[in-house]
Amino acid sequence: MTKRFYVTTPIYYVNGAPHIGHAYTSIAADVLARFKRLDGYDVFFLTGTDEHGQKVEAAARTAGLETQTYTDKISQDFRDMSDAMGVSYDQWIRTTEQRHKESCQALWKRIEATGDIYLGHYEGWYSVRDEAFYDEGELTTNAAGAKIAPTGAPVEWVKEPSYFFRLSAWQDRLLKLYEENPDFIAPSSRKSEVLSFVKGGLHDLSVSRTTFNWGIPVPDAPGHVMYVWLDALTNYITAAGFPDPAAEKWSYWPADAHFVGKDIIRFHAVYWPAFLMSAGIEPPKRISSHGWWVVDGEKMSKSLGNVVEPRALAKTFGLDQIRYFLLREKPFGADGSLNHQAIISRMNVELANDLGNLAQRSLSLIARNCEGKLPGKGPATAEDTALLDAAYALPDLVRAAMDRQTFHEALEDIWKVIRSANAYIDHQAPWALRKTDTVRMAAVLRVLADTIRAVATLLQPFMPDSIGRMLDQLGVAPDQRTFAALAVPLEDGTPLPAPQGVFPRYVEPA
Ligand code: MSP
Numbered sequence: 001m002t003k004r005f006y007v008t009t010p011i012y013y014v015n016g017a018p019h020i021g022h023a024y025t026s027i028a029a030d031v032l033a034r035f036k037r038l039d040g041y042d043v044f045f046l047t048g049t050d051e052h053g054q055k056v057e058a059a060a061r062t063a064g065l066e067t068q069t070y071t072d073k074i075s076q077d078f079r080d081m082s083d084a085m086g087v088s089y090d091q092w093i094r095t096t097e098q099r100h101k102e103s104c105q106a107l108w109k110r111i112e113a114t115g116d117i118y119l120g121h122y123e124g125w126y127s128v129r130d131e132a133f134y135d136e137g138e139l140t141t142n143a144a145g146a147k148i149a150p151t152g153a154p155v156e157w158v159k160e161p162s163y164f165f166r167l168s169a170w171q172d173r174l175l176k177l178y179e180e181n182p183d184f185i186a187p188s189s190r191k192s193e194v195l196s197f198v199k200g201g202l203h204d205l206s207v208s209r210t211t212f213n214w215g216i217p218v219p220d221a222p223g224h225v226m227y228v229w230l231d232a233l234t235n236y237i238t239a240a241g242f243p244d245p246a247a248e249k250w251s252y253w254p255a256d257a258h259f260v261g262k263d264i265i266r267f268h269a270v271y272w273p274a275f276l277m278s279a280g281i282e283p284p285k286r287i288s289s290h291g292w293w294v295v296d297g298e299k300m301s302k303s304l305g306n307v308v309e310p311r312a313l314a315k316t317f318g319l320d321q322i323r324y325f326l327l328r329e330k331p332f333g334a335d336g337s338l339n340h341q342a343i344i345s346r347m348n349v350e351l352a353n354d355l356g357n358l359a360q361r362s363l364s365l366i367a368r369n370c371e372g373k374l375p376g377k378g379p380a381t382a383e384d385t386a387l388l389d390a391a392y393a394l395p396d397l398v399r400a401a402m403d404r405q406t407f408h409e410a411l412e413d414i415w416k417v418i419r420s421a422n423a424y425i426d427h428q429a430p431w432a433l434r435k436t437d438t439v440r441m442a443a444v445l446r447v448l449a450d451t452i453r454a455v456a457t458l459l460q461p462f463m464p465d466s467i468g469r470m471l472d473q474l475g476v477a478p479d480q481r482t483f484a485a486l487a488v489p490l491e492d493g494t495p496l497p498a499p500q501g502v503f504p505r506y507v508e509p510a
Contacts, residue, residue: 356503378443
C-alpha cells in the first residue's frame with residue numbers, strides 16, 4: 001500500500017488581509033507536501049480559514065458587512081493568495097461549513113460523555129486578539145498602565161457561565177505523550193517551553209462563551225457557542241471525514257505534521273492532544289513550529305504601514321525566488337528579518353550565479369558542441385565520481401532534513417553540490433576540451449547534466465515552476481521527475497530544447 005502523509009497549515013483568521021507571515025506557513029507546508037509526493041507518498045495537504053469567534057465578528061462589524069458575507073470575502077482572498085503562491089493544497093476547509101459544525105458537535109459530545117466537560121463559571125482575563133485566556137501571573141503592564149498579554153495583546157476581564165474542559169486531569173498523560181514521542185514537538189526549544197508549561201500545572205480550560213453568537217452552538221446548551229480554538233483545531237479531523245470512521249480520508253489520520261507558528265504552539269501541543277485523547281482519538285504525530293518574520297527588523301503592523309503582501313512581493317521578485325528566499329534565509333524554527341537587499345542577494349548569488357549559470361553554461365555547451373543532444377557517459381575519472389556520488393547522496397540527506405523540517409539545511413546540502421559542480425566545470429574547462437579532446441568534453445558535459453538533474457529533481461518542491469523549466473531543458477520527461485526516477489539514467493542522445501536562462505539576475509528598476 002502507498003505510504004500516506006497528512007500535512008496541515010493553521011487555518012487563517014479572516015479578520016484581515018493575508019500577509020507574508022501567513023504565506024510563509026503555507027509555503028513551508030507546501031514544500032513538504034510536494035517533497036513527499038515526489039518521494040512516493042499519497043499526500044493529503046489541508047489548509048483553509050478559521051472564521052468564528054469574537055475577533056472575526058468584530059472585524060465584520062468594522063467592515064460594515066454581514067458576518068457571513070465578510071468571511072466569504074476574506075476566505076476567498078486567502079484562497080486566492082494561496083493559489084497565487086503555488087500552495088498545492090488538496091482541500092480548502094472553512095469552519096463555517098455545515099460538515100465542520102457537525103464534526104465539532106460530535107467531538108464535543110464524545111468528550112462530554114467521558115466526563116471531561118462540565119458546566120461552571122468563568123471569571124478572568126481574555127484577549128480577543130489572541131482568542132486566548134490568560135492567568136493573572138502571565139500578564140504585564142504596558143506604558144499606559146493597562147494589563148497586557150505576554151503577546152502584547154490587550155486583555156479584558158470576562159465573567160460568564162461557561163463549560164470547562166478538565167485539562168487539569170491531563171497533565172500526566174500529556175507528559176507521557178511527549179516522553180513516548182520525542183519528535184512530537186519541534187524544534188526542541190519549543191518542546192522545552194511546552195514541557196515547562198505543562199509541568200507547571202494545568203488549569204481547566206473554558207471551552208464555551210455566552211456573550212456573542214458567532215460560533216458553533218454547544219449541543220443542548222442554548223446560549224453557549226464553542227470556544228473558537230476548540231472549533232478551529234477540530235478542522236484537522238473534519239477534513240479527514242470525522243465523525244465517520246468509514247470516511248475515505250479517515251485513514252490519513254493521525255496527521256503526520258501540523259505546521260504552526262510559535263505563537264500557537266500551546267493550542268496545538270497541549271489543548272489539541274488532550275481534546276483528542278479525551279475523545280478516544282489518536283493525537284497527531286508532530287507539531288512543527290516556526291519563528292516569525294519581521295520586516296527590516298520591525299514587527300509587521302498596520303500602524304507602521306510595513307505589512308508585506310505576498311502577491312506583491314512575488315510580483316516584484318518572482319514567486320519561486322520568494323519561496324526560495326523564505327525557506328533559505330532563516331532556520332525554520334527561528335525568527336528572521338525580511339528585507340529587499342537580502343532577497344536580491346539570494347537571487348543574484350545563489351539562484352542566478354550558482355545555479356542559473358551552472359545550468360546555462362552546461363546546457364549551452366551541449367547545445368553548441370553535442371548537436372543539442374544529451375552526450376553519453378565516458379570513462380569516469382576520480383573527479384567525475386566524486387561529484388556524481390555527492391549528487392546521488394542528496395536524496396537521503398535532503399529527505400532527513402525535510403523530515404526534521406530544517407529546510408535551510410536541505411537547501412545548504414543541495415548548494416554544496418551546486419558549488420562543487422561549479423568548481424568541477426571550471427577545473428575541467430569543457431570549453432577548452434572542445435579543441436583538444438571532444439570525447440572527454442562530452443563525458444564532462446554528461447557528468448554535469450546528471451548532476452544538475454539530481455539537484456533540480458530535489459529542488460522541485462521549493463521552486464516548482466523554474467525548476468520544471470530547467471528539467472524540460474535537460475530532457476527529463478514530466479513523469480520521470482520523482483526521486484525514485486533518479487535511479488534510471490537519462491537516455492543518451494535525448495534531443496534537448498534550446499537552453500534558456502531560468503534564473504535572471506535582479507536588476508534594480510531605473
Ligand atoms: N486561526 C488561528 C490558527 C488556528 S489553527 C487550528 C491563527 N490564525 S492567524 O491567521 O492569526 O495565524 C496563522 C499563522 O500565521 C500562524 O501560524 C502564525 O504564526 C502565522 N503568522 C502570523 N504572522 C506571522 C509572521 N509575522 N511571521 C511568520 N508567521 C506568522 O492563529
